Amino acid sequence: MEETRRVRGGARKAGASPAATGSRPRATASAKSKTPPLRGMARAFAVLEQLAQNPGRVVDVTRGLDLPWATVHRTVIQLEKAGFLKRDDRTSQYQIGPRLWHIGSSYLANHRVLKAAMPYLAQIQESEGIVVQITERIGDLTVAIYSAQRLAEDITKAHYGYHFPLHAGSKGQVLLAYEDPDFIDAYLRRDLERLTSETITDPAVLRAELAKIRRAGMALTVADVQPFTASMAAPIRDGAGKVVASLCFIFRKVLLRNEKRREELQDQLMHMAHSISIDLGWRPDQG
Template identity: 35%
Template sequence: MANSPSGDSVTDRLLRVLETFTPTRTAQTAAEIGRRAGLPPSSAHRIVSELVAAGLLERDDDRRIRIGMRLWELATRSSHALRMRQAAMPAMERVQSRIREHTQLAILEQDEALFLERLSGPGAGSNVTRVAGRLPLHASSSGLVLLAYGPPDLQNRILSGPLPAFTRETITDPSALRRKLAEVRLIGHAVARGSIELVSTGVAVPVRDETGRVVAALSVVLPREAAVEAALIELHAGKRDIEQSLGYRG
């Protein structure tokens, strides 16, 4: 139902308000929210006030707006992502304790890799990944795994571009990406050196659910020139434990 002169629906405007929050932008004024959501000031203040009243947003002591606990509560009820994270946590903790580098779990969401969890130690190297953050499928090791085992229509969309470069090592040529995806399926893991950050190497393996479908990628982020063999041993052991928790018996 359209309720604005521009034809925007109520749902569309609510979604745009919520999408102004990011992992690095956790508190905003109502005016900032309105500007980023492309809403008139009066509409922004009304929507924000209604969301605050419902508990989906909340005001802090400085009158800035934050995501409310009620939204978190609703989002985690019967959540597929929560089930996946709970199944993966024991294995992720073991991998992180042995490799002592960033250990991550990602799923496919709207043609991107969405990270459900990241465990890091004090000595771990550089990593741009954040919990609830996203990375492109063509440029991250987790994304390459999810893309390689994804459906043909997903692969066709990504391969049709654009394939933006994040570093000089990012795969931006569709033919090269197609070859990389075939390699991932052949060897059962992805290694992406310097693809997101030149100083880092991502290593990821697929995780299957009870149907045998790849539903997640388990990964570590290593220093650029680090050997990957030890990490792969731990990742494969971890993914088997996660798959067992999910009911996969392959």
């Protein structure tokens, strides 16, 4: 799971150009030649994605997107006026605003997988010691669209909305394992971020692990996201047999010492994922 990074830096008055302090970023010729310039709505979407992952100042966005400060500043101001961004007057940092949250919340309110899963999620919430999540892939990330904990002590970074790279954690590995082969090949060519000493960052090892997941129909990972946690996940399929989400149980890795409890959780996970999939129209004979 990829921990959200927050860009840190000194506050600057709204509208103040970083050129005044000598910190204005300059785009390199090589960077410009590799990707076409962002314009119009594409630029606005890129700014929103950047600030959703890393709330920050205008200058932070210019560095992240390699765009001129004036261009980014103009886009940010327009998005702020529309309510899509919100500015912290104390730090001059921008983050996602209430209007965008309002629009995005309708996505979950009408989410087919969540609607099908709710009866089963209500049952599993009675199980102590685990975090239950429904996750899906957004770009190269796995994002929790549902998360519930019944723990004596909270597990950090296991809440609704957290996003992590697909190769870290069982939930992301399941989603990656059932992706199109071309997507997997492209993902394995990228630099694989290491979250802990147990995170798989070798493409060949990860490819073998994905094949293992497809054979087993589930994934189990230990300490590859946080040193003290483990998780297991299984795919959720739609009526066409396509994997559209993953069901994930997160728990403290000490639980794995109890073999009986581990097997109970695994059986519960598989049964629940299959039940949700069947309610979405999937049939076991589809594979």
